[in-house]
Amino acid sequence: MAGAVGALAGAVQGVARVRAAVLPGAFGSLAGQLRYVRQVSPEEYSSECPRCGGEPHPNGEWPDRFRLFLDGSPRVWCRRCGYFAFVDQLEGGKPPDPAELERWRREQIRREEERKRSAELALKHLRDEERWRRYHEALSERARAWWLRRGISPSMQDWWELGWCEDFTLVHRGQAHRVQTATIPIFGYGWEPQNVKHRLIDPPEGVQKYRYELYGQPQPLFLCDPERKVEGRVIAVEGEIKAMVTFMALEGGKDLDAVVGLPGVTPGPAVQQALENAEQIVLVLDPGSEAQGRQACEKLGVKRTRLLVCPMKIDDAILANGWGAREVKALLRQARRVG
Numbered sequence: 001m002a003g004a005v006g007a008l009a010g011a012v013q014g015v016a017r018v019r020a021a022v023l024p025g026a027f028g029s030l031a032g033q034l035r036y037v038r039q040v041s042p043e044e045y046s047s048e049c050p051r052c053g054g055e056p057h058p059n060g061e062w063p064d065r066f067r068l069f070l071d072g073s074p075r076v077w078c079r080r081c082g083y084f085a086f087v088d089q090l091e092g093g094k095p096p097d098p099a100e101l102e103r104w105r106r107e108q109i110r111r112e113e114e115r116k117r118s119a120e121l122a123l124k125h126l127r128d129e130e131r132w133r134r135y136h137e138a139l140s141e142r143a144r145a146w147w148l149r150r151g152i153s154p155s156m157q158d159w160w161e162l163g164w165c166e167d168f169t170l171v172h173r174g175q176a177h178r179v180q181t182a183t184i185p186i187f188g189y190g191w192e193p194q195n196v197k198h199r200l201i202d203p204p205e206g207v208q209k210y211r212y213e214l215y216g217q218p219q220p221l222f223l224c225d226p227e228r229k230v231e232g233r234v235i236a237v238e239g240e241i242k243a244m245v246t247f248m249a250l251e252g253g254k255d256l257d258a259v260v261g262l263p264g265v266t267p268g269p270a271v272q273q274a275l276e277n278a279e280q281i282v283l284v285l286d287p288g289s290e291a292q293g294r295q296a297c298e299k300l301g302v303k304r305t306r307l308l309v310c311p312m313k314i315d316d317a318i319l320a321n322g323w324g325a326r327e328v329k330a331l332l333r334q335a336r337r338v339g
Contacts, residue, residue, distance in 0.1 A: 020035065020036065020037045020038070021037045021038055021039040021045060022037075023037050023045075024045065024068065024070060024074075026070060026074040026087050027045075027068055027074070027076070027087060027090075029087075029090045029091060029092040030050060030068075030076075030090065033050045034047040034048060034050065034066075035047070035048065036048050036054070036056070036062040036063055038062055038064065039111075039112065039115075040064075040067075040269075041112070042070075042109045042112050043069065043070040043071040044067060044068065044069055044070070044071075045067070045068040045070075046062075046063075046064035046065075046066060046067055046068070047062075047063065047064070047066050047068070048062075048063040048065065048066060049063075049065055049066040049078040049080060049081060049083060050066070050083075051078065051081055051083045052065070052078060052080050052081040052083070054066065054080070056208060061219065061263065061264045061266070061268075064266070064268075065078055065079050065080040066078045066083075067079070073086055073087075074086065074087040075087060076090070079295070115216060118216065119214070119216040119217055122214045122216065122217075123193075123194075123195075123214060123217060126193060126195070126196070126213065126214060127193045130193075131196060131213065132161055132163060132183065132185035132193065132196050133161065133163075134163075135163025135164060135165055135183040135185075135196070136158075136161045136162065136163040136183075136185075137163075138163060138164045138165065138166065139157065139162070139163055139164050140164065143163075143164035143182070144157060146164075146182060146201070147162055147182065150241055150245070150315075151241075151244075151245040151248070151315055151318065151319045152241070152244055152245070152248070153248070156244065156248060160184070160185070160244065161185050162182065162183065162184060162185075163182070163183035163185070164180070164181070164182060164183060165180065165181045165183055165198060166180055167180075168180070168181040168198050168200070168211070170200075170207070170211060177203075177204050177207075179200050179201065179202060179203060179204075180200075180201040180202065181198035181199055181200050181201060181211075182198070182199040182201065183196055183197070183198055183199075183213075184196065184197040184198075184199065184222070184240050184241075185197075186220050186221075186222050186223075186240070187223060187226040188220065188223065188226065189223065189226060189227075189228075189229055189230070190226065190227070191226045191227070192226075194217070194220040195212050195213055195214050195217050195220060196212070196213035196214075197210060197211070197212055197213070197222075197240060197263075198210065198211045198212070198213065199241070218268070218269065218270030219263040219264070219268055219270055219271070220263070220270055220271075220274065221236075221260045221261065221262065221263070221270075221271055221274045221275070222240040222243055222260060222261030222262075222263075223258070223260055224243055224244060224246075224247035224258070224259040224260060224261070225247070225252065225258065225259070228257070228258055229257075229258070229277070230257075230258045230260060230274055230275060230277060230278060231257055231258070231277040231278060231279070232256075232257030232258070232278065232279055232280075233256055233257045233258075233278075233279065233280045233282075234256070234257060234258045234259070234260060234275065234278040234280070234281050234282070235250075235256055235258070235259045235260070235282045235284065235332065236260050236261075236262055236275070236281055236282065236283050236284065237259070237260070237261055237262065237284040237314060238261075238262050238264070238265055238284065238285045238286055238289070239261055239262070239286075239315075240261035240263075241261075241315060242261065242284075242313060242314050242315040243259060243260060243261030243262075244261070244315075245314070245315035245318050245319065246259060246284070246314055246315065246318065246328060247259040249318045249323055249324055249325060249327075249328045250325050250328055250329070251324075251325050255325075255329075257278075258278075260274075260275075265285060265289055265292040265293070265296060266292065266295070266296060266299075267296055267299050267300055272299060272300065275300060278304065279304060280304050280305075280306070281300055281301075281304055281305045281306070282305075282306050282308060282332055282335045283296060283297060283300070283305055283306065283307050283308065283335070284308045284310065284314055284332070284335075285307070285308070285309050285310070286309075286310065286313050287309065287310060287311060287312060287313070288309075289309050290309050293307045293309055293338070294307070294338050294339070297337075297338040297339075298338075302337065302338055302339055303337075305337070305338070306335035306336060306337055307335060307336060307337075307338050308331070308332065308334055308335035308336075310331070314328075314331070317331075
């Protein structure tokens with residue numbers, strides 16, 4: 001914490017793409033209807049819903065409202081529209097052969113173990129190479145000016161080791177693009193590297209603005225102060241940059257237990273686990289996120305979570321009005337329990 005207050009005072013990068021998982025054979029009747037199939041565990045998958053839809057979130061995270069379960073009796077459920085059906089109730093569906101299902105399950109467990117080994121190796125490469133530091137060293141005056149326009153002072157740019165990448169490669173609709181990105185290293189408690197997030201400066205049309213350096217990893221929280229545990233009263237802000245600006249306005253959050261940035265509106269398993277020791281959470285979301293905010297509060301626990309949907313993005317409000325700790329705390333006090 002002292003370092004943060006002091007600062008306030010004074011795997012090789014590859015092509016950025018997400019590969020859809022193979023739809024389990026038990027759900028073959030849904031083939032062609034789902035584009036964003038992702039494996040959550042050996043016996044659970046997620047995707048957009050064949051009835052109410054779903055598109056990738058602004059941070060690039062795929063829709064996961066529709067869940068496909070293999071354990072027990074194979075079934076599907078959408079947490080958005082409530083659609084539920086056992087596999088033999090789906091149009092064109094039929095009960096899976098038990099022996100075939102067991103063979104498929106064993107194969108999926110093998111693939112999941114292989115994926116985990118690959119993800120662990122990629123993370124080891126990231127840590128060994130300290131790749132985020134190369135990006136930080138690439139901060140030119142122009143790049144520092146970009147961060148400054150976003151409200152991040154030079155001293156805090158160094159504190160968080162924010163950086164710049166001149167030639168990040170991504171593939172969109174089969175075509176490779178090389179773009180500039182602002183980089184955000186994401187550290188766990190004790191400055192343990194978790195990933196690097198790229199904010200695309202001028203993305204091609206239709207491309208989400210955020211990409212991770214490493215795919216296949218859990219989407220972690222951004223800890224504004226990696227020297228402080230996530231416990232007690234926590235301010236959780238949607239988006240890493242908005243969390244940084246909020247943290248700075250709160251003078252390093254010295255009266256709080258933690259200020260963190262969420263990777264998206266929907267808290268995934270990694271985020272829920274990271275917040276498990278929080279006694280109270282103030283969830284700060286962008287305008288128009290009421291429905292998603294209610295769902296997020298349910299995931300995080302309605303008894304301990306307060307929701308604040310800002311009339312404008314919180315970092316924009318802070319910078320436009322020159323707010324300090326007093327004004328931001330007054331805004332946070334408007335957070336209310338859901339339901």
